[in-house]
Amino acid sequence: MTLKNMIELSNGLTPIETEIGYYILKNQEDILDMSVIELAEKTFVSKSAIHRFCKKIGLKGFNELKVILAKDISEMKSDIEMIDVNYPFERKDGSQMIAKKLSKLYETAIYDTYDYMDFIELHKVAQLLHKAEVIDIYTHSHNMNVAENFQDKMLTAGKSSVECPHGFYKQRLTALASNPKHAAIILSYSGKATFVKPILKVLYQKKVPVVYVGKAGGNLYPQYVAGALTISSRENLRDRISQFSSHIAMQYMMDVVFGCIYNMDREKNIEYLKESIGFMDDRDIQDE
Structure with a gap:
């Protein structure tokens, strides 16, 4: 670190x-x-x-x-070529240079996030999510893609209990309907998104353990959070082309969390994959 x-x-x-x-x-x-x-x-x-x-x-x-x-x-x-994560390419850059610079940006975001990892905290979070009957992921904007990707990965292990409620109304209804058998994940790079605090307070009252995933210093309400995972924090909140760095860092962290959960039932999950792959992939593919 x-x-x-x-x-x-x-x-x-x-x-x-x-x-x-x-x-x-x-x-x-x-x-x-x-x-x-x-x-x-x-x-x-x-x-x-x-x-x-x-x-x-x-x-x-x-x-x-x-x-x-x-x-x-x-x-x-x-690191000879330092990348500006907010403006990673310039007007003069052609397609090859843009591709090269973004590959460097992704690499930097992943290494930064790895450096932030507290592996004891990561193991605790994975155990918390593994034992939950339902996992609800609260987020918005581009991080919803990360949430739904995690949901899809959990489905490949036969776990259909990950929910990604969309929008103000659905998120608040989901929080109100939660109970201690649920676990919740808050995905927010800054921690300052307006949905965060109201949802956290309700989940705390419902005794739902919450995992926060975001940048260093983004866990603004630690009294409501059972576990926190930190991602690369180089990206500016507003002065940027797009959320290149925060998106790839968030995706990487959630993939790591999935990997940790998957390995807790590895043999069972691999067996499930073998049994279901024929139904899920019906292409006529011959083994070489």
């Missing part, structure tokens, strides 16, 4: 510690040449405050922070 991700995912940072993190990320190369005392002077805090910050983000001390930062900088410099 990159240092940036570690800072963004840290819970309970004080305002002073948040400022320390902001300064480090803004002055990464300069930090490598600083001592802990010099950093304390630059950020107007005590030496002990720097050490507490390092502990809060999961490091032993300032020296380990510099080691991780040096690795991050090296990897960034080795």
